[in-house]
Amino acid sequence: MPDLLLELFSEEIPARMQGKAADDLKRLVTDKLVAEGLVYEGAKAFATPRRLTLTVHGIPARQPDLKDERKGPKVGAPDAAVQGFLKATGLASLDEAKIQRDPKKGDFYVALIEKPGKPAIDVIAQFLPVIVRTFPWPKSMRWGARSARPGALQWVRPLHSIIATFGMETEEPDVVHFNVDGIEAGQTTRGHRFMAPDEFSVRRFEDYEAKLFAAKVVLDSARRKDIILADAKTLAQAQNYELVEDQGLLDEVSGLVEWPVALMGSFDKDFLSIPDEVIRATIRANQKCFVVADPATGKLANKFILTANIEASDGGAAITAGNERVIRARLSDAKFFYDTDLKTKLEDRLPKFDQIVFHEKLGTQAERIARIERLAAEIAPLVGADVEKTKRAAKLCKADLLTEVVGEFPELQGLMGKYYALAQGEDASVAAACEEHYKPQGPADRVPTDPVSIAVALADKLDTLVGFWAIDEKPTGSKDPYALRRAALGVIRLLLETGVGISLRVLIQEAYFSVLLAFQYGSYYVFLRQLEGFSFATVTCHFRDKEDRFYARLDRSSPVFICEAKDEKERYSESSVTFASHLEHNYNLLKELVSPDTLAADLLSFFADRLKVQLRDQGARHDLVDAVFALEGQDDILMIVRRVEALAAFLATDDGKNLLAGTKRAANILAIEEKKDGRTFAGSPDEALMTNIEKHLWRTIQSTVVEANDHVRNEDFESAMETLSTLRSAVDSFFAKESGIKVNADDKAVRENRLKLLNEIRAATRAVADFSKIQD
Template identity: 75%
Template structure:
């Protein structure tokens, strides 16, 4: 079957847009082909800085003929109905229709419409111009004399030519004939801008790819990445260095060149006095170059590797020299920033404060806003300090060190280096904290409190870092929940999902017990809701004294007492509304944690319904214990006892649901032992009492495996009960008693989980 070759040749496409553009081109064309009845065998798209290319193979030569049977009016229907039917179907008269007999509803007319399929090349000529004109670039432009005319083509950069051929591999392909703003589709492209700029005539994909390579263009982005990485490693190893790999930079550089050529440059060794991360960020951000390290020491060497887009006649000497000049200037700037950050700020020179503390004072004095509804960065720091001090004993950290780390953690945000390279926030805080003699754990927490920032990121293990990281993330979550700025759909501008997953990983990976429904967090949420309502209803002046309480250095117990009395004084009656909103917001936040935990466990192969079954129990806000309970529940349900007990419990729940609906009441009282008429009832009652006691005791000592074992003891009694006992007995009192006994099964299993939430 024929193949399609499509190339859209333009000026340089930004590297960040190339991968998505190639995927969009493949998706748009193939979706349209399928919609037109042209089911293809395979498709692949490619991108270089100057072209988007698509090859689709195994396309049918023409559309299939379509046959459609359309039902019409009844025989003898009014003329208006008949005429409407003829017009809709394109029939000249009823003689062209058939009559379908229906003894019940009466005979009716049927039109058999046959629509012959079109040649695939004609279909392509129709769909490709539409796809090009409506291509979903994030940004596009118009150019040339026609740019001001209605319907002028918009493309990411000026489009120069289009290759569009279609045919089988044993014959000369045909050109798909179409025109877009004066650009005629053909079979001519160009190679490398400098090394092979002449026109190249191509026929099909294999021919096209080979000719491009001969013209110094590597079409496949993955192949370009492989070449860059291999050549850079070889170049580094040749001089006894090791390439510092950077996947993000590799992806970007592969989108900047069509013919990658690796070259090595150097910079003044004196610049190595700057932290390696600053050197790397400078060279990466400004020149898109890789750095190398000394394998003996692991430290950066004064060399870098650049990727040129040309085989220069001088071996790349001029290109390397040009990059060295720029990097020298940029590293000079970086060194200036680094040295400036170690000096006192002019406005605080006589304060006696150390450099990092001066930056902290700058944050407070300038009242840098964290969020319009959540106050300043300084106020947020105070909240994190208070929360970190509270969490510290729970994670084995020194409260004073945790508070100090929380105080300094955001100070580097107003340093020169972080201002130039925001991605270094936290890391620079660690360097500056060590430079002014802070405790090593305090300095480490300045860097690590942002972690983990993703599923592959490292989880801190130092107790001080854990305390500050939890405080930072919990404050963020509580604050945004209080002002109702929760993630919606795919939108999460404040990375709240990442913050919740970070809390989960910090607790689980470090084996930390902590209740998320903390009184202190509830109090903080009340304050945030108070502020939001004050702004919404226009009485912020009355809140000055109340907000002063929040910013005072008091524990949460004192804060709560003063919060209530202050609210009663300044805004009579409002505190009850605030407390209700805060309680609802905290429960909603806990539900959000449950959803994030389900995502985390599902990625590890666990069942999300088991998380629901555990979270459905009251007071489940200890993430570590929830995970352990889910693990024990999963292991139990994998056994025959677990499966059969689940089936029995669900059977009991289903009977109860039906009977409770029928009677309009719940059967939640204790059963009367004197009404047990069969041995199976007595055995089940005894088994329930025994299992509930054992499971409750096991849960109390957090031995969830033992709790599941206790529940397994119910299985024989449950099976025997359903086999020999009729629940809906004729005697109403016996029936009610047996339904209460079924409710006891449901209640007993809730010692470990809500079995009704578990899927079969």
């Protein structure tokens, strides 16, 4: 069957657009082929800086013939209906229609329409111009004298020529004739802009690809990447260095060249005093070059590798020298930024955060840092971190956002904080936390192990989650502008991979308290203080002005203002309408926040969903997560996962499967009877009303529950599951036909007693999970 070759040759296409453009071209053309009845065998698209290419093989030579039978009006219908039928079907008269007889509905006309298929080349010639004109570039332009005309072609860069050939592999292909804005499709293209600029003719894809290569164009981007990587490694190894691989840069560079040539340049050794990451970011961002490292030290060498698009007659000396000049200037700027940053301590930068708003409803960056510092100090003892070091790290962790280097290279935030902290003599744990508190930022990112880093990282992510939950800015559908799903997964990974067992509810409550702490409105501050434990039922707001003169107390349960002086012996006349209006304003703002109990429940549910995603990606069953979360008070991620793992192992055994079946049978019977009676069957059953089999089951349940609960309290979930397995035989005996036990006995007292016994079976398994949530 024939093949199609299509090339759209233009000026340089931005590298970031090439991959999607190739995919779009393939999708648009192949979708249209299928829609026209031309089902193909395979297709592949390519992109270089100056061309988009598509090859589709195994296309039928013509469309299939179509036969359609269209029902018309009844015989004897009004003339208007008949004329409409003839016009719609293309028939000249009713003589060309047949009459279909229906004893019940009456006779009606039927048109037999035969539509012969068109040659595939004609169909392709019709839709290709439309695809070219409507191609979905993110940005496009018009050019030349024709650009002012209505309907002028818009393309990412000026389009110069089009190849479109169609034909059998063994025959000379035909040109698919069409015109786009004065550009006629043909079979002529050009090679490399400088090394082979002349036109040449092609026939089909194999011929096209071979001639392009001879004309110094590597069509396949994957092949260009392989060439760049292999040549760069060879150059580095020749001087006893190692290439610092960078997949993102490799993808970009391969879209900048059609004939890749790797060259090595150098820069002054003095620049090696700058952190390696700054050197790499500078060279990468400005010149799209790779850096190399000394394998003996692991530090960067004063060398770089660039990718040229030409085999220069001087061996690339001029190209290398030009890149060295630019890199020298860029590194000089970077060194100036770095040296300038070192002159100002991190804590001296903090006052500027007072003027930077984090979120209009969540205050400034300074207020956020204060929240993180307070929350991190609460978390520190729970993860074994030094409280003072944790507070210091939390205070400094965002300071590098105001440095010159991070302003130039935002991707280095956190990392530069570590360098600056070490340079000013901070503790190693404090410095590490400045970098690691952002981690993990994705499933492949590492999790910090230093306790101080863990405490600050948890505080940072929980403040974000609770803050946006409090102002009702939760993720919706695919929209997550504040990356809250990533933050939740980060908390989960921090807890799981560091083996930290903490109540999420307590952390959420502490974070909520911090979110409400230290808001500033006008000249007044609002502080919240817990009264009894951390019950949100009664929270008192304390207000005072900047001089700490006025003091007022506001109970959230009622807007009653009690204004007092700091020194209770004094009274101030200002504690009147003006001050009360500030209090009322703050009180109304507080009332707009999501209630803390609602927030805690909703956010825990969000964590449960994220945990299911995490465990499902690891091959675990999400229904087991539901079964554990269904128990009251399950908010320790580490313990939940351990329960899930133990439960999965238990259910893989015969004892587990049979106990699950028995428990579900008991639960189903209970659900029916509870609905029928409109009541639950809680309470201990009476042994006096039991048979020997029932007594054995009841006593087994009692001993099992005590022992299983002991194991759960000791966090030994495997032993708890093993203990539950002893229920299996007793439950089986109860439900066995040979037992003669009928749950819905005629004697009402016996029936109720047996239903209570079923309730005890259900309750016994809840020591480890809610078995009703587990799928069979």
